Amino acid sequence: MQLYLHLSQNNHPLDQSTAQHIFRKLLQFDGSTILLGEVGQMLVSSCTLVIIPNLTRRGAPYALVENVVTHADHQGRGYGTLMLNAATEHAWSCGCYKVMLMTGSREPATLAFYENAGFARTKTGFQKRR
Template identity: 55%
Template sequence: MPAPAKHSAKTAPAANAALAAQVGSLTRLIRRRRPRKLNMLNSAAMMDPLARKEPRLRPEHGGGRRGRIVMAQMPRAAAQFEQENPKQIPMNDTVLSIRQARQADLPPLLDLYQHLAPGDQRASPELASEIFSRFLTYPGSAIFIGEIASSIVSSCTLVVVPNLTRGGSPYGLIENVVTDERFRGQGHATQLLDAATSSAWDHGCYKVMLLTGSKDSATINFYLHAGFEQTKTGFQKRRIATRKE
């Protein structure tokens, strides 16, 4: 068996240098073949305008990251669609919201009363505020208003009258039933009357009454359909002439 070759001290550095050169060449070759993230991002940006704005969302390779990219692009696409095709938001202009009137409601409420008696003398803001404050001192009494889109379109007044008969049970009187002419025939006044009647029951009233000077069959049928009975005969004395229908 031949003896292993002996290397002198002079040949070792040369061998190491050759090995280092080979390793360096291999490393440079690998680097040239390896795709750079930056180059791919720049290429994607040229192909896709979305990538120019948000390059960090573009993939280096295919695979599972595509789903994430789609999700990232969806809000942008939806926003662009909504800008080009704005939504038509439906106005719920037939939904009536009922509540009791407050001081701030007096100006539009006085406007609404012109639909009850066109040309009726209007109380001054100061007088209306004073009367309304006194009115609220009567327990159970309230002015009910119906709103559509924050505009008062219907109203009625409930007065709870103290009483010494019927075991001391009070009774209710409803007045000033009115609906804006533009919103009539939609059942708003009926809803106001129901709200006023329910409030009267809550305050212990044993009956609720109302009067109408109208002889129009449509008006009379309206109150009948609202649950009122024409069982009594009303009489009145007036200081102001009866308004014309």
């Protein structure tokens, strides 16, 4: 939960009990996972990935990435990109035909980060197609 404080300025921590309840629900949600990046014993990056069943594209699922975060002291070292690459590889291994993410940020550096990680700007979101 401390890492999520680095997600955005207006992100407020959940109380421990609520966070544990939501975490258990997330882990029980079929197709969802939280990827973690550690340096030594410190958690420095994370993202949530959800594989979503699909009735189109010959039944190939798609993936949604959310809550991409890197600790402020470790930004610019490639950890966020490693998270996105790991999420993408996991999605491909599950047969997904695309990986999607959206950002509310208009910061050029944030948009460039996603584009440099292989995501294409389309409409108001990003996607990465296999």
